[in-house]
Amino acid sequence: MKRNRREQEGLCDLNKHVHAHAESVHEEPSAEDQALIAQLLHGFDQMEQAIRQPEPPPLHELEQLIAGEKRKLRKRAGLEVALFLVIALTLIGGNMLLASINIVVFAAIQGLVFVAMIAFAVRFFYRAKKKVKSGHA
Amino acid sequence: MHRTSPQDLPVWGIVLIACILLAQSLFLFMHSRRHTKYYWIWGIVGLIQSPGPLIAYWLVHIFWPWRKERLKNRDLRNKRDE
Numbered sequence: 001m002k003r004n005r006r007e008q009e010g011l012c013d014l015n016k017h018v019h020a021h022a023e024s025v026h027e028e029p030s031a032e033d034q035a036l037i038a039q040l041l042h043g044f045d046q047m048e049q050a051i052r053q054p055e056p057p058p059l060h061e062l063e064q065l066i067a068g069e070k071r072k073l074r075k076r077a078g079l080e081v082a083l084f085l086v087i088a089l090t091l092i093g094g095n096m097l098l099a100s101i102n103i104v105v106f107a108a109i110q111g112l113v114f115v116a117m118i119a120f121a122v123r124f125f126y127r128a129k130k131k132v133k134s135g136h137a
Numbered sequence: 138m139h140r141t142s143p144q145d146l147p148v149w150g151i152v153l154i155a156c157i158l159l160a161q162s163l164f165l166f167m168h169s170r171r172h173t174k175y176y177w178i179w180g181i182v183g184l185i186q187s188p189g190p191l192i193a194y195w196l197v198h199i200f201w202p203w204r205k206e207r208l209k210n211r212d213l214r215n216k217r218d219e
Binding site: 114 | 151154155158159162163166167170177180181182184185186189190192193196197201
């Protein structure tokens with residue numbers, strides 16, 4: 001019985017101690033803590049001032065940029081087509097000349113290109129089917 | 138044996154062949170410009186011979202993607218139906 005009473009008294013003391021510690025935790029922050037918090041807040045304010053809000057570029061500027069890029073691309077495409085036409089006329093002229101000089105060589109080139117093209121297509125199909133079968137398509 | 142030579146070919150025939158080659162290569166050049174990065178090769182090959190490059194291009198860059206898309210759509214439809 002005495003032992004039980006002693007244990008109960010010990011538990012009460014422990015409870016009181018825990019309550020006292022909890023109260024001390026919920027107490028007002030000390031001056032040191034307050035100074036630290038103030039310093040932190042000041043730091044945050046300075047950071048906000050240093051990082052300026054990014055302004056979105058005006059819409060008309062973006063539109064002008066896009067229009068300029070489009071114009072550039074169109075110009076480049078026109079130049080490429082013109083260059084291609086020059087090359088095309090030269091090549092066709094050369095082809096016709098070759099046909100008039102030596103019809104056998106001309107026919108051989110024609111046949112060779114035809115066979116090469118068909119071989120390319122067949123090879124492409126074969127590879128593509130292989131890819132599909134292996135699941136890498 | 139009768140041997141054909143370019144001299145036998147009338148002028149309008151030569152012009153017709155040139156037009157066909159030019160039209161084919163222009164089509165290949167313009168179309169492949171939007172779909173592949175080898176548009177110069179397609180255009181130049183299209184100038185040499187007809188209709189081999191056109192057939193090859195149609196098979197590789199028009200027919201095959203269309204077939205692939207169709208198969209993909211069919212698979213999706215089958216999965217949805219299941």
